[in-house]
Structure formats: C-alpha cells, structure tokens
Amino acid sequence: MPPPSALVVPAVTRHTATVIMAHGLGDSGAGWVSLAENWRRRQKFDEVKFVFPNAPTIPITVNMGMQMPGWYDITQFNDLQDRQDEVGILRSREYFHSLIKAEIDAGVPSERIVLGGFSQGGAMSIFSGITAPTKLGGIFGLSCYLLLHNKIKDFVEKGNPNKDTPIFMGHGDSDPLVIPEWGNMTAEILRKDGWKVDLKMYKDLEHSADPEEIDDVEKYLNERIPPIGDRATL
Secondary structure, eight states: OOOOOOEEEOOSSSOOEEEEEEOOTTOOGGGGHHHHHHHHHTTOOTTEEEEEOOOOEEEEGGGTTEEEEOSSOOOOSSOTTSOOOHHHHHHHHHHHHHHHHHHHHTTOOGGGEEEEEETHHHHHHHHHHHTOSSOOSEEEEESOOOTTGGGGGGGSOTTOTTTTSOEEEEEETTOSSSOHHHHHHHHHHHHHTTOOEEEEEETTOOSSOOHHHHHHHHHHHHHHSOOOTTOSOO
C-alpha cells in the first residue's frame, strides 16, 4: 500500500527549489508543517516549495507490533549492528526517490532539491539522499543514524552523484532514544567513505529539535538553495 499523500506548502513566488522534510516514527507530515509556516511568516524561502511526506501505517516490532506511521519497522533499539528492516527501508527509499523525480519532472533542477528529516525520517533522508541517482542540493538529518551502514556502498549509484553534496546532521547530546554515539558513528562512517558531513551536537537536547538547531537548518538551506530571484533561467 502506498503512503498517504504528502502535505505541500507551495512557493510564494517563482518556484525554484524544493525541500522534502520527513517526519519520525508515529508522527505525520503535519507535525512539521509549522517549520515552513514559521519561515513564511518571516518571509524566508519564498521561492521554495515544501513537501512533508506521510509514512504508511505499519506494525512496529519494538512497540509490540502496534500499527503506526513508520518508514520501516524497528526490531530493537540496542545495537545498530543488529538486524534492520531492509525491505521496508528500500521500499521507503523508492518512495523518496519518486518524490525527488516528481520535482525534477516539474522543472526543478535536482541541485535545487534538499532532502531532510527527523529521527526515522532523518535516517531515511540520509540513506535516500546519498544513494539518489541525481545530484541533490543538500541532505540533512536530525536525531538520526545511518541505515544499512555495513553495506551502504552496495546501494550508492555508479559515479556517486552526491559524493560532494554537503550533509548536515544535528543531534542532542542527551538523546536517550537515538543515542549520540549513533550520530557520531554515522558521521564517522560517512566521512571515512568520502562524504562531507557537518555534525553538530546540541547541549542538553533530548530526542527533539530546538530553536538553535532549526536556525542551523535555516542557515544550511540558505547556503544550499539561495534565492534566484528574477533570473531568466535556473
């Protein structure tokens, strides 16, 4: 069953860039729409279309099989080296790649598309971003970790089009759920394999986002998809 339709906040002026922002386990796209609304009130990113996907409702093993919105099943929270839901992860990756393709087909250059997310959505964004078939403008993940890290190279496209795409990661240093060590390990693995990663730890932050972190995401987006204005071509 395909995921529910994504929520969309259209560009205010000419649409020159797109940000796809994925939610975490048990949440929905609506849970992050306030991000775009806040920027709209401050007249930020007027050329940007924001897409907030909704995960399908699936059984989650660590929650005793309870059905909830999730990008993939989580079988345990103890060890990243342990089994992961590869089928679910790859299914969601295909969906995120389809969202990227839809924006490209609509006329947005792939290098003006940014993929990001929080927690499970952040994990999917990093995995889908670094394995995307086209070069993206940016990839960011908040409070997340690298999926299928033991064989990540098996999923990277030939030529690795996002080898030079800067990746931003934000993580709370007091996160009890996705522990800081997982964030550090993710950055270390990606850097070792040649990706450019900026990881910032936020003091006393648990498994959530805070204003400082959102400000850093804003700065990152300003760098990756600056406004074009009335230029004749993209």
